[in-house]
Amino acid sequence: xxxxxxxxxxxxxxxxxxxxxxxxxxxxxxxxxxxxxxxxxxxxxxxxxxxxxxxxxxxxxxxxxxxxxxxxxxxxxxxxxxxxxxxxxxxxxxxxxxxxxxxxxxxxxxxxxxxxxxxxxxxxxxxxxxxxxxxxxxxxxxxxxxxxxxxxxxxxxxxxxxxxxxxxxxxxxxxxxxxxxxxxxxxxxxxxxxxxxxxxxxxxxxxxxxxxxxxxxxxxxxxxxxxxxxxxxxxxxxxxxxxxxxxxxxxxxxxxxxxxxxxxxxxxxxxxxxxxxxxxxxxxxxxxxxxxxxxxxxxxxxxxxx
Numbered sequence: 001x002x003x004x005x006x007x008x009x010x011x012x013x014x015x016x017x018x019x020x021x022x023x024x025x026x027x028x029x030x031x032x033x034x035x036x037x038x039x040x041x042x043x044x045x046x047x048x049x050x051x052x053x054x055x056x057x058x059x060x061x062x063x064x065x066x067x068x069x070x071x072x073x074x075x076x077x078x079x080x081x082x083x084x085x086x087x088x089x090x091x092x093x094x095x096x097x098x099x100x101x102x103x104x105x106x107x108x109x110x111x112x113x114x115x116x117x118x119x120x121x122x123x124x125x126x127x128x129x130x131x132x133x134x135x136x137x138x139x140x141x142x143x144x145x146x147x148x149x150x151x152x153x154x155x156x157x158x159x160x161x162x163x164x165x166x167x168x169x170x171x172x173x174x175x176x177x178x179x180x181x182x183x184x185x186x187x188x189x190x191x192x193x194x195x196x197x198x199x200x201x202x203x204x205x206x207x208x209x210x211x212x213x214x215x216x217x218x219x220x221x222x223x224x225x226x227x228x229x230x231x232x233x234x235x236x237x238x239x240x241x242x243x244x245x246x247x248x249x250x251x252x253x254x255x256x257x258x259x260x261x262x263x264x265x266x267x268x269x270x271x272x273x274x275x276x277x278x279x280x281x282x283x284x285x286x287x288x289x290x291x292x293x294x295x296x297x298x299x300x301x302x303x304x305x306x
Contacts (some may be wrong), residue, residue, distance in 0.1 A: 002160075015295055022139070024047070028144075031049050031284065032233075032285055035117070035230075035233065035286060036053060036277065037145060038055040038234075040053060041053040045067075045107065045299075045302075046074050046107070046297075046301060046302060047075055047076075047137050047284040047299055047300040047301070047302060048069060048071075048072070048073020048075070048299060049067060049070075049106075049299050050068045051065070051066070051067050051068075051267075052067075054066070055304070059241070061123035061231075061232055061233055061234055061235055062235065062236075063226070063233065064224070065225040065226070065227070065276055066223070066224050067107065067109075067222065067223040068220065068221075068222055069221040069222070069297065070218050070219070070220060071163060071220065071221055072214070073299075073300075075298065075299050076298070077088050077105060077161075077297070077299075078179070078295065078296065078297060078298075079105065079141065079295075079296040079297075080111065080139040080140045080180045080181065080182050080294070080295055081094070081099060081111065081138075081140060081294045081296070082141065083134075083138060083140070083146060083283075084131070089145070089146050089147070090130055090131050090144070090236050091132050091134060091264040092129060092132075093126035093127065093128055093129065093131075093290035093291060093292060094129075094290055094294070095288040095290050096108050096109065096265070096275075096291070096294055097182065097264075097287065098290075099149060099266075099294045099296060100266050100268050101273065105297060105298060106267060106297055106299045107265075107267045107299065108266050108294045108295060108297065109223050109225065109257075109263075109264065109265050109295055110210055110258055110262045110264050110289075110291045110294055111183075111257055111258065111260045111291065111292065111293040111295050112134045112135060112136055112138065112152075112182060112183040112257065112258055112292060112293050113134070113136070113152075113184075113185055114133060114135060114291060114292035115132065115133055115135065116132065119282070121282070124282065129157050129267075129290075132291075132292045133146070134183060134292045134293055135152055135155045135172060135219065136149045136151075136152025136154060136183025136184070136185075137149065137152065137173055137183050138150065138182065139179070140180060140181075141179065143226065147170060148174075149168075149173055150168060151168055151185075152168055152183040152189050152218060153165065153166060153167050153168045153172060153183065153185065153255055154172060154183045154184065154255075155182045155183075155184065155214075155255055156175065156180075156181050157179055157180040157181070157297075158178055158179060159177060159178075159179040161219075162219070163218045164214070164281070165214060165254070165255050167187045167195075168187070175204070178293075182212070182257070183256075184211075184212070184255040184256050184257045185257075185286050186203075186256040187215075187255060188242060188246060188254040188256055189209060189230050189243060189251055189252065189254040190253055191252060191253070192216075192247070192251070194240070194243045194247070196243065203238060203239040206235055206237060206238060207236045207238075207259055207260055208225070208226060208229060208234075208261070208262075208263040208274070208280060209224075209225070209237055209242045210225050210256075210262065210264075211223075211225075211242060211254055211255060211256050212254065212255050212257060213244060213246050213249060214251065214252060214253055215250065215252050216252040222251060222254075223265070223295070224242070224254075225275050226242060228260075228263075228280065229261075229283065230278060238254060239248055242256070261279065261280055261282065261289045262279075262289050262291045263277065263279060264279045264288050264291075275288070
C-alpha cells in the first residue's frame with residue numbers, strides 16, 4: 001500500500017512539474033506565432049500611406065518595416081502626444097496602441113527618448129499612466145510641451161504639413177509656425193549622406209530601431225522600424241546599418257528616435273488595432289512598452305475602386 005502511494009505521489013509530482021514547465025513554454029510559443037510572418041509584403045493602408053515589410057537574411061535575420069506617407073494626400077494630419085496640461089514638461093506613459101485608441105488615430109509609432117526608465121521587474125518603470133519626461137523639444141497641435149535641448153535633434157511639421165529635421169549642432173528647435181515637433185537623438189542622414197551626430201554609446205549594438213526620414217521637398221515622410229533581440233527572426237541593426245537602410249529609400253534627411261523595447265508600429269482599421277511589427281519589451285515578443293510620446297497619423301480609408 002505504501003509503495004502504491006509513493007508511486008502515485010511521484011506521478012503527481014512529475015505531472016505537476018511538466019505542467020509548470022510546459023505552460024510558460026506554450027504561452028511563449030503562442031507569442032512567437034503572433035509575430036508578423038517573416039515574408040515580404042507591400043500594402044496601401046490608407047490614402048497616401050503605403051506599408052512595406054522587408055524580410056532580410058543579410059547581414060543577419062532582419063524584419064524591416066517602412067511606412068511611406070505622402071503629406072500632400074487628402075486627409076493626412078499628424079499628431080504628437082500632448083503633455084500634461086498642468087506640468088507641461090511631464091507626460092503620462094502610454095503604449096503605442098493606447099495612444100492610437102485614445103486619440104482615434106489610424107497609425108502611430110513610438111517617439112522620443114525619455115526618463116526615468118528602468119527595464120526589468122521588479123523595478124520596471126514606467127507603467128501606463130506613470131509620469132515621465134522627454135529628452136528634447138515636443139510640440140503638439142501648435143502647443144509646446146517640452147523645451148529644446150542642445151543634445152537632441154527634432155522633427156518639425158508645419159501647419160502646412162511641411163516636414164523638416166533640425167540637427168542638434170545647428171538648430172535643435174522648431175521654427176515658429178510648427179504644428180507638431182518630435183525630439184530624437186542622432187541625425188542619420190543629412191542631404192542624403194550619412195551623418196551620425198552626437199552618439200552616446202550603443203551605436204554599434206544590434207538593437208531594435210525606430211527612425212523618421214523625409215525627402216528633399218519635405219513632402220514625403222518615412223517611418224522606419226527594424227525589429228530586434230529575437231534570434232533567428234530579427235536580430236536588430238547598428239545605427240550605421242539603419243542609415244544604409246534609410247538611404248535605400250532615397251531619403252534626404254533622417255532622425256533616430258527611441259528604439260530597443262520601445263520600437264512599435266500600430267495601425268487601426270475601423271475599431272480594430274493591429275501591431276505591424278514585433279515589439280520586445282522585457283524580452284517578451286509582441287509585448288508593448290509604455291513610452292512618453294508618439295507620432296500619430298490621421299488618414300482617410302483607401303477608396304473603393306470596384
